Amino acid sequence: MVKNLKKLIEQVAKEKDIPEWLVERALKNSIALAIKKDRKIKNHVEVELVEDEIRVYLLHKGEKVPLNIVPEEMNRIAAYAAKEEFLKELERADEERRYLEFVELEGEIVLGIVRRIAENGDLIVDLGKAMAVLPKREQIPKEVYKVGDRLKALILRVVRKRGSYEIILSRTHPNFLIKLLEAEVSEIKEGEVEILNVVREPGERAKVLVRSRDTRIDPVAIVVGLKGTKIAPIIKELSGERIDLIKATENTEELVRKSLAPAPVTDIRIDPKTKRVEVAVPRDKLSVAIGKKGVNVKLANKITGWYIDVLSEEDFRKLSQMK
Structure with a gap:
């Protein structure tokens, strides 16, 4: 029985492009739900796939109590679970996979489209594979958005909320400016110029402390670019936020x-x-x-x-x- 389930896990993981551990968890959850329904159990049920058998435990006051289910009954329950509950659990697993991809992108800039504006001013942003929220507090104060607008933002963090995930975006965090500078100035990305500190009053002014690996090179001039060509697009992206570049010194x-x-x-x-x-x-x-x-x-x-x-x-x- 378990061998068949293992094959099912491998097959589904490959077809859906979902990690096997997520598929296995979805399957175990679906079997647990099916057992609870079949036996009208209110306590939490835990399922383990071990060697050639399915082991079921009833969690009672912190203890794992083995639940005796004969193989014939288990086969029937598992078959039902694989058809009915498994599909629902797979949807949850697929959603989790999409959000887990964004966990790895924390601290990076993403592009999105505003899909909805909440009553409190938060923006619901479509990132393609998942929806995110740009809270009012993380928006540059002078900016006004409407549904359909495209925007860049930093993935501030991905949090688990109400059994699901929420991607929090920011346009006010200092790291948003750092990432914009890295994208525009190759010398920063390559480590020739280092950003030591960034402070911002979003939409108004920012100060950036920089130094060059080569003391003969002026890091401020590098970041500004010829006639401001490198810094200008960043100022525009930040709705006119003035950026003061300061060369680091011990003096x-x-x-x-x-x-x-x-x-x-x-x-x-x-x-x-x-x-x-x-x-x-x-x-x-x-x-x-x-x-x-x-x-x-x-x-x-x-x-x-x-x-x-x-x-x-x-x-x-x-x-x-x-x-």
Whole structure:
């Protein structure tokens, strides 16, 4: 009996392009369901295919109790299960296979089509082999979608939910920007230029810390490309998100100055004990240094790991005199 079932598993796995272990699990589940129906059992039933026999256990209070079923009865139940319940279980196994493929793609970019917009703003996205969700919180705030729109997104994670799987997408995660850069800039993909850190205010601004394996090569120029040809498509994909590229350096003063670009820093005071930095900028450049809603300085804090206090040149001097 079991030998026949093993052959059935191999055949179905080959025909349906489903891993044998998934087919076997589907078959065992279908036999267990058939036994429960036949004997009107409410407890959980576990089935094992061992050598030349089918072993059935009743799970009761954490214990596996063998369930005695004569071979003739088992043959009848197994035959019924293979015809009726097995098809339903196979559908579940096939769905699981499709989602398991996406587990291996976690952290990669996929293309999809918006099929539905939920009341809470979440997008239901068709990835071809499976459906995914782009939650409202993972969408770039300024973007507006409609059914039929095509979009790129990062597979953030694949989670098991209510006995099924859910693929969660993101367009706001820093890794989405990293993957876009890898796709556009071959030097990053090949390891010649390394991305050390990425911080984002999605749709507004991002700062990317980069370094080159060859110190003679400017990694910023490499990533930007000739006349911005490499960075421009990424900015467009991110709905105009400004991307500040910063060349990594061990010099804290230099790093802080670069992180506050495009604002010019005219003076700087560093306190290593508190890891605070006070910078002076021309009064008319204060808003540029701080950025809209404080975005520029907030991202500069994150990318450098220092707390940066932006002051006008006048206030910087006054503070210096007080100290």
